[in-house]
Amino acid sequence: MASSLASIQFTPTPASFPSLAPRLRFKAPSNIPVNHDPLNPITFLLRAALVYPNKLALAHPDTPNPVAYTFSIWAQRTQNLAYALLKAGLNHGDRVAVIAPNTPLIADAHYGVLAARGILVPINTRLKPHEVAYILEHSGASIILVDYEYKHLVGSTKARVIVSNDTGRAGDPYEEFLTQGRAYSNERGWQGLEAEPDENTGAVLCYTSGTTGRPKGVITTLRGSYLAAIGNAFEGQINKTSTYLWILPMFHASGWTYPWANVFAFATQITLRTVNFTHIWNHLIHSGVTHYCGAPTVQIGIINDPLARKLPPSRPVTAIIAGAAPTAHLIAELEKKGIKPVHVYGLTETYGPFTRNYEQDAWANLSLDERSRFMARQGHAFATAGEVRVVFQSENSDVLEDVPADGKTLGEIVTRGNIVMKEYFNDPAATSKAFKGGSFRTGDLAVIHPDGSVAIMDRSKDIIISGGENASSLAIEQELASHPHVLEVSVVARNHIKWGERPMAFVTLHPQHTSKWKGRHHEFEKDLKAHAKPRLPGFACPEWVEVVPELPKTSTGKILKTELRKVVAKL
Amino acid sequence: MASSLASIQFTPTPASFPSLAPRLRFKAPSNIPVNHDPLNPITFLLRAALVYPNKLALAHPDTPNPVAYTFSIWAQRTQNLAYALLKAGLNHGDRVAVIAPNTPLIADAHYGVLAARGILVPINTRLKPHEVAYILEHSGASIILVDYEYKHLVGSTKARVIVSNDTGRAGDPYEEFLTQGRAYSNERGWQGLEAEPDENTGAVLCYTSGTTGRPKGVITTLRGSYLAAIGNAFEGQINKTSTYLWILPMFHASGWTYPWANVFAFATQITLRTVNFTHIWNHLIHSGVTHYCGAPTVQIGIINDPLARKLPPSRPVTAIIAGAAPTAHLIAELEKKGIKPVHVYGLTETYGPFTRNYEQDAWANLSLDERSRFMARQGHAFATAGEVRVVFQSENSDVLEDVPADGKTLGEIVTRGNIVMKEYFNDPAATSKAFKGGSFRTGDLAVIHPDGSVAIMDRSKDIIISGGENASSLAIEQELASHPHVLEVSVVARNHIKWGERPMAFVTLHPQHTSKWKGRHHEFEKDLKAHAKPRLPGFACPEWVEVVPELPKTSTGKILKTELRKVVAKL
Incomplete structure (x- = not known):
């Protein structure tokens, strides 16, 4: 195990330890066919707890109170959270907000809220109080899980508020909440929780950061979360030997489904409260990190940090980049450090990434400058995504027509399929506008090259008419x-x-x-x-x-x- | 590329080349939500043809007429097959039988038949004519695709019979059939084919080899095939750099869904008409093979072949073993040759593998004998499978109860979920017997260990009462x-x-x-x-x-x- 994680001195609370022979499955829903399991990403954690119970699942090292949980213990804690939410009166489909940086709290919530058949509302900690107030109001969250550092973002509210001091230790209000859940479960365990029978039920409600206007609430489904997570695990080639470092905020489009993707793959996750480049390099060097996600701006901070160095080829690191295309300079600097950049593209409405830039053998012979031009393309729809098209719409027509694949003609990127959101929450007008023509309209203007890869030219409003x-x-x-x-x-x-x-x-x-x-x-x-x-x-x-x-x-x-x-x- | 494959001299027929800018997607079904794509493994091939059109997809080297197809050309050929079937009068849900050893014909059929919205019926070439006659009759196949070597298995029939001489060259009746399909398509391409809107539609009808009684027809679905294939790709860690060697017959439970799993992962597939150990070692040594599947009996033949040698560690090979547990001797011999054994378990009714023996770190310190005892267990449910349970049924009760996880108490292995068959074709009595108690009854007797792994003790009828x-x-x-x-x-x-x-x-x-x-x-x-x-x-x-x-x-x-x-x- 990685040296810097192995040094964590920590014993989970008594309520965190599962009973001796837990049945790691939900009560099966009745009246569904024998050959149908509703797709649900919680099943990943139950399976990991069964197959590799003692493997390190989640480490939270760089705090005054570091914690580390195995899959078995983490699963029990998410079960405790589910029961605690039910005890607090959560009903099917009720919203649970979480306001936290990358911590076990928000990781737990990605399982516990779904296990209680609630809908998770992750809220950006960088918002202003009035913006948070709008989201709390609009989502109608009845329970709020909040990290101690962001308590001030919660104004007056009728919702039940649970504070985490991010200690993982007895006495922490969040730990007390979990302990109550464990008691309430009365050791009925997973078998006391009903599996959600409808995979098209809402899973997460993420609000877009909207540079203009009110943020919109994006409802994703259990099916989509399951399939997007598997797609991300496969595209990242994450597996049991991987260690994922949380740099991307988990509140951002549910961390692009990586809270589930990593568990599907049995990988270890490390959470960092802040984007601290010293900590990041410490983990890249000492904790065996193999994967992380981040926008180019963060990647630039990583390569420019004084601690930056060439990592050993025995432990290749993959940087998954979205938010903007990586530049030639960034690509070169990452590669010099032994970090392989993978460029993906997506939006909150597409569970994060839904396209990937697929490296072609022929690029190996190109200059960095030429290669980076190819790598800047948003590429093709990824593993479990549906199609990606670049279209235009004639006046007085409902039909979306494909632009020619000439690398020149500008059109709008649209997509459809399993990793497109279900709807904008309580906003049928916005939903029907976003789905106009039978596809999700990204609003991004792009060309499609003869090889079928798409390349964003601009947001429609960012085009310069010169x-x-x-x-x-x-x-x-x-x-x-x-x-x-x-x-x-x-x-x-x-x-x-x-x-x-x-x-x-x-x-x-x-x-x-x-x-x-x-x-x-x-x-x-x-x-x-x-x-x-x-x-x-x-x-x-x-x-x-x-x-x-x-x-x-x-x-x-x-x-x-x-x-x-x-x-x-x-x- | 591998030397023995690179030497293949072959030009596909003119009809095999796609038009210049093919749209590699089906006509979208109408009236389905924007966020729903019916799961369908054909989409894997369309995606591979889009992302890596010129990568070697399928090579068939050891015949007088070797062939090699890229993803782009292979996709076009399966499209031709779909149109040829439609032209021949195939209706939605009609059965298409294929009687062939591992050849491009049966690989094509795994895509072309599904693209035409038919149901594929792969028939074991080792059966006797009267057994084949029973399956043709029972399945009601209206079209039969048959390899020249197995023509004698088709008796008098009203079905349309298409013979493949396995040449891939003009003049071959199967090639003529594909060419007719291309002409019939009138270049409407994939957009002329309707995507199947219901993912729970039947995909494949495989007959069990049934050691007693009549074979039963197992209907699998598109959803199950998609999810099982992704599970197999992930469990095998197959990716774009992989080369899969077909030793397992593709007619056996649809080759455990590997015809799709390999394409999902962009891997190259090599088909061998027969289990010829000289050819197998030739490809292990010279063609960069990374994966193959086979029962222990075949694995024994591989390790005992005079050509057997230690393979270079730079190109690790994974042998996926099912049908029976690998013995200590087999494990040791495979490992000596640089081949990593992975033990999986399943039945035709579970799309092939649905459990896997998950290696634990602690086993590394065990003697071979002790380690092989652990590796002989059937293990845990795999990536996309549902639960695996070991149960008993009290008299006068419908409820399946779990046996204690003590590694001793015998019960029956049952499972449910997305990679369980839909039903036995035209046999509701057998279906309801197999699903009695709300799970699929494997008929295999096993214990469940405290770690949740299952170990088969016997088929019920194979227990010896001494x-x-x-x-x-x-x-x-x-x-x-x-x-x-x-x-x-x-x-x-x-x-x-x-x-x-x-x-x-x-x-x-x-x-x-x-x-x-x-x-x-x-x-x-x-x-x-x-x-x-x-x-x-x-x-x-x-x-x-x-x-x-x-x-x-x-x-x-x-x-x-x-x-x-x-x-x-x-x-």
């Missing part, structure tokens, strides 16, 4: 990011007297190169424009470049172009 | 097989004047040791009894040992205890 040409801000960003001194870049439209619109680039510089350009931003602008000229058509070259200390971002790390547009509007 | 004790013939066989000179062994009950029954062992000797014991079988009997004495309770020690040149077997390689019992009855 001299009558459509310039993709993403494509411009991709090229500008290949400048070795650029750390991050975002491009938006700025009005232009002659061309209508012209691209303006906001750039942060690499820490190593900041001093070089200090007081010489104008020279840097010239340098970057010269870099862009051979790489981009004239209408897409940035007319203006502004070096800034940092870019405005959403709570989930997405760059807020709306803020940049406000800046531009004032120029 | 002095009032239940002796498991399997447990006795396992111990006798640990004698280094024993190749295979089968134990049946023989009447005994004092004890009621006593075990009698039929043994074949290892080729290297046959000469040693020639004319000295009585000495060998003493030697084997002495070997058994410290290993088995007195009532389980064989009273009689008979050395035979070979053991009687079914067409699928199972030892026919019924034949041995006939021998015993005459003694």
Whole structure:
């Protein structure tokens, strides 16, 4: 076992230990055929607890009160949580909110809430109190599980509030809650809990971070969660020997279903309360980490950390990247450190990733620059996803028509199938708009290449119309990011007297190169424009470049172009 | 690519090449929710053809007319087959029989028949004409795809018969049939084929080899095939870099769903018409084979072949073993050759494997003999399977009760869930008997150990009642097989004047040791009894040992205890 995890000194609470010969299965629902098991990701944990009861399932090391749970004990704790929720009056389909960073609490909730046949509502801890209040109100959550550090986000509420001090020790209110659940179960165990007979029942209610307007509540199903998790486990080639490091927040689209995917694969999970690069490298080096997920902005922090080093080839690490395409620079830096980047794409409405960039043998012979252009594509629908299409809709027609697979014609990415959300909660108008034409409309504008891979050009609102040409801000960003001194870049439209619109680039510089350009931003602008000229058509070259200390971002790390547009509007 | 496959000189027929920009998806069924894709294993091939069109999908090397197909071409050929079947008048749910050894024909049928929304009926080529006639009659197959070598198995029939000469070349009647399908499609492609809207529709109709009575027709579903295939891909850790060698007949429980599992994982498949150990070793050594399935009898042939050698650790090979537990000798010999044995268990009614022996870290410290005892257990339900239970049924009760998990109490293995058959075709009485108590009754007698793993003791009829004790013939066989000179062994009950029954062992000797014991079988009997004495309770020690040149077997390689019992009855 990994040295830094093996050193955890911890004994779980007495209520965490299962009875001697637990039956690790639910009470079978009646009146369903012998050949039908409703798909449900909780079954992954019951199976892991049966097959590898003593394997380390969940470690939470970098806190004053570190904890570590085996599959057997973790399963019992999620069962306790289910009974505690039932004792607290939870009814079938009731919502349970959880407000927590990556901790055992939110990991537990991904099983315990589903086992009680409730719907989990993970809430982004970076939201403002009034935003949290809106979600609590809209979801109608009757029980709130909250980490001590985020208690202030819960205002006055009629819901029952359970606080976790994140200790795992007796005396912690959350532990008391679990202990009550264990007592309430009266040792009926899993057999006292009814399996959900309908796999199309809601599982999780995640709110989109919505850069504009009110957040929308995305309802996913048990079937979709099961299939998406298996898809992620397979695409990541996660297995029993894997160790997954939680960098991506679990509240973000249910951690892209990885709380279940890792358990399906019998992998060990490590939770970190914060994105702390020292801790991350400590675990990459000492804890045998093999997989983690994160947006490019986080990946940039990882490769630039002073502790960063080349990892031994005996323990290859896979970085699953979504949120934006990895740049050539990022790909090269990750690979230098022995980390294999895998580019995936998705939205909260698609359980996180539903496409993957599939590496082709022929790319091995390409230059980094050429290879990174291929790797920046969002690629093909992944293992258990349905189709991915790029479409347009003629006026007065309901039919979505495919754009030609020419790598040029812009259309909207749509998908359908088992890993598309069920609906927006209590919002039939938004649901029917999102499903217009019989597919889920992502709102992302893309081309489809002759090989069937899709490449996002922009969100519809991010296209820059320069001299009558459509310039993709993403494509411009991709090229500008290949400048070795650029750390991050975002491009938006700025009005232009002659061309209508012209691209303006906001750039942060690499820490190593900041001093070089200090007081010489104008020279840097010239340098970057010269870099862009051979790489981009004239209408897409940035007319203006502004070096800034940092870019405005959403709570989930997405760059807020709306803020940049406000800046531009004032120029 | 593997040298022995790369040397294949072959150009597919013109009809095998897809049109320039094929849409690799079916016409979407109408009136199903946006978030529902009926699970269907054909989607694996469409996805592989999209993501890795030029990767080698299927090679058929060791024939006068070797062939090799990429995913793109193979997908087109299965589409041609679907249209050819529709042109021949196939209606939804009609049965299509295939009588073939492991060839592209039967691999194609696993996709083409399903794409035409027919039900595939794979027929064992080792059956007698009257047995085949029964299956053709009972299944009501309206179209028969037959390999040239097995034409004689098709008697007079009203069904349309298509013969394959297994050439893949123009002029072959099967190729003509595919070409007609391509013409009939009129280039409507996959979009001209309706996806099956109901995932619980029948997919395959496999007949059990039934050692007694008429074979029963097992109907599996699309959903079950999809989930079982993913389970097998995951359990085998098959991926894009894998090469699967077809030793197990594909007609046997649809090749345990591997025709789909391999494609899900983007693996290459190699088909062999016969179990030829020279060819098998050629491919293990030269074609980069990573996976194969087979019963212990076949595995014994592999390890004893003169070509057998240690394979390089750089390309680990996994042998998936079912049909009977691997013995200590077999495990040791496979491991010596760099082949990792994985023991799985299942029946035709469970899509092949539904349990797996999960290796535990602690076993690494055990002696081979102790370790093989653990590895002989059938283990736990696997990835996408439902529960596995060992039960008894009290008189006058419908409820199946679990036996204690003590490793001692005998009960019947039952299971339920997504990888249990839908029904016995046209046999509601047999179906309801098999599902009595709300689970599928395997008829296998087993114990359940405290760790939840199951271990088969016997088929109910194979228990030997010796002095009032239940002796498991399997447990006795396992111990006798640990004698280094024993190749295979089968134990049946023989009447005994004092004890009621006593075990009698039929043994074949290892080729290297046959000469040693020639004319000295009585000495060998003493030697084997002495070997058994410290290993088995007195009532389980064989009273009689008979050395035979070979053991009687079914067409699928199972030892026919019924034949041995006939021998015993005459003694």
